[in-house]
Amino acid sequence: MRPLRFLCGSAALALALPVLSPAGQAAAAVPVSSVYLQNYATGLNVADSGGTVAAHNPKGNEDHQQWTPVAVDGGYQLRNSDESGTCLSRSGTSAVTASCGAAGTVWTITAGADSTYTVSAPGTSQYLTGSSSDSSAVALGPAGDPARWYLTPVSYATASMPSADTRTLDQVTFLTSHNAFANGVDGNFASFPVNLFPNQNYGISRQLADGVRGFMLDDYTVSGQAVLCHNSCDGVSSPVPLATDLKRMVDFLKANPGQFVTVFLEDYASSDVLKASLASVSGLSDVLYRPDQEGVATKGWPTMADLSARGKQLLIFSDRTRASDTANGWATRDTFGVMYQREWTVENYWSMGGGLGDSDWSCYSRWGTGRPLTVDSAAFHPLFVMNHFRDYTISGTASTDNGKLLNRAQNFCTPAARKKPTYLAVDRYDLGSPTPLSTVGTLNTYILAPGQ
Structure with a gap:
């Protein structure tokens, strides 16, 4: 195991942060504390890779990705925060690093739309331009979305969590159990040897009682019914029907009207099979929340208090795409209340590595640079x-x-x-110090301060 990384642990450190100014006011200030140069189009970060500047998956303090803008004569230098005396520079159309006293280390940084900036060679139309793939070189090129950058603060300023009657769904963090069904308690979930590695130690009812509010489930079709299996249902005797676990959740929500649950389906069933399984769950339609029918994409997420008052307590996502269902000639899943996850959320890559040894803490989109984790809009904030x-x-x-x-x-x-993460998905949520539930509690004490 690698040791715990040490960074400035408080997310509440106030910084001089970029704020997009209203029309007619002064342009946003360039921040003066450490930032990530994060590409608007891809979500990848500028990293010093042995003198070559490359686009890398975001990786905190581990990969020479942190830079400090420093005002100098003629513009700004971007000094690498953990490589003393090293600055972002250029050689022809290539981005490189060099000693901060060298030519080519001064840049013009200009605020633009949507809290982005351009970084250009002074007096030219040559802009620092990102690449669409990890480990590819960053270069100088023309204007456009690949030449737009977030100066993302290394440590975010925060504000107190809004009151219980005003906080919105996207401001709250929920404990989520990865492969919640693979628990060895509720029933069989996999054949040998996969069944030797349950992801959770308790059944769904206990998970609900313990505070789990997000459930990742893998559904397959067996004998015309959606059932829960890990990797495959081959050799799995009597897997748990999806409807059985959904009924457990519905019953819990009916008995606990202030609670909210989200289901994430790794979805291998056809639309017809999934629709029939949902229809068989008594009371599900009463609690099912339909953001597609409430204008969330243009108005934003509702408050938790509003959802509670209306008894809308269950949100279901599928990892399938609208295009794939249409190509198969199936009904789209949102016609019966299952949302396409890629339309409403962003999600980081699912694995930190094997079960033993070192881990990869980089945090980048499961769905590639076409839908980076940074996807956002003024009206609608995708859940993370x-x-x-x-x-x-x-x-x-x-x-x-x-x-x-x-x-x-x-x-x-x-x-x-x-x-901030909306859903923290873990294996063995009952293990760890602090526990995952404690971590969720900490994240639910604050929101990120606006204007960053």
Whole structure:
């Protein structure tokens, strides 16, 4: 296990942060504290890679990705925060690093739309331009979205969590169990040897009682019914029907009207099979929340108090795409209340590595640079699903990883997404110090301060 990374642990450190100014006012200030140069189009960060400047997956303080803008004669230098005397520079159309006293280390930084900036060679129309793939060189090129950059603060300023009657769904963080069904308690979930590595230690009812509010489930079709299996249903005797676990959740929500649950389907069933399974769950339609029918994409997420008052307590996502369902000639899933996750959320890559040994803390989109974690708009903020688990579950590893969850959430994934995680997805949520539920509690004491 690698040791816990040490960063400035408080997410509440106030910085001189960029704010997009209204029309007619002065342009946004360039921040004076450490930032990530994060590409608007791809979400990738500028990193010093042995003198070459490359686009890398966001990786906190581990990869020479932090830069400090310093005002100098003629513009700004961008000084690498952990390589003393090293600055972002240029050689022809290539971006490189060089001694901060060298020619080519002064840049013009100009505020633009949507809290972005351009970084250009002074007196030219040559802009620092990002690449669409990790480890590809950053260069100088023409204006356009690849030449737009967030100066994302390394440590975000925060504000207190809004009151219970005003906080919105996207401001809250929920404990989420990865492969919640693979628990060895509710029933069979996989054949040998996968069944030797349950992701959770307790059944769905206990998970609900313990405070889990997000459930990742893998549904397959067996004998015309949606059932829950891990990797495959081959050789799995009597897997748990999806409807059984949904009924457990509906019953819990009916008995606890102030609670909210989200289901994430790794979805291998056809639309017809999934629709029939949902229709068989008594009371599900009463609590099902439909953001597509409430204008969330233009008005933003509702308050938790409003959802509670209306009894809208269950949100269901599928990882399938609208295009794939249409290509198969199936009804789109949102016609019966299942949302396409890629239209409403962003999600980081699902694995930190194998079950033993070192882990990869980089935080980047599961769905590639075409939908980076930074996707956002003024009206609608996609929910951020933060995965924090390995390829397979070993209790000692899960315990260690879960104890580092807060550090990764605050110092790696929040700046990578430019938003606080909405869902923290872990294996063995019962393990770790602090526990994942404690981490969720900490994240629910604040929101990111506006204008960053």
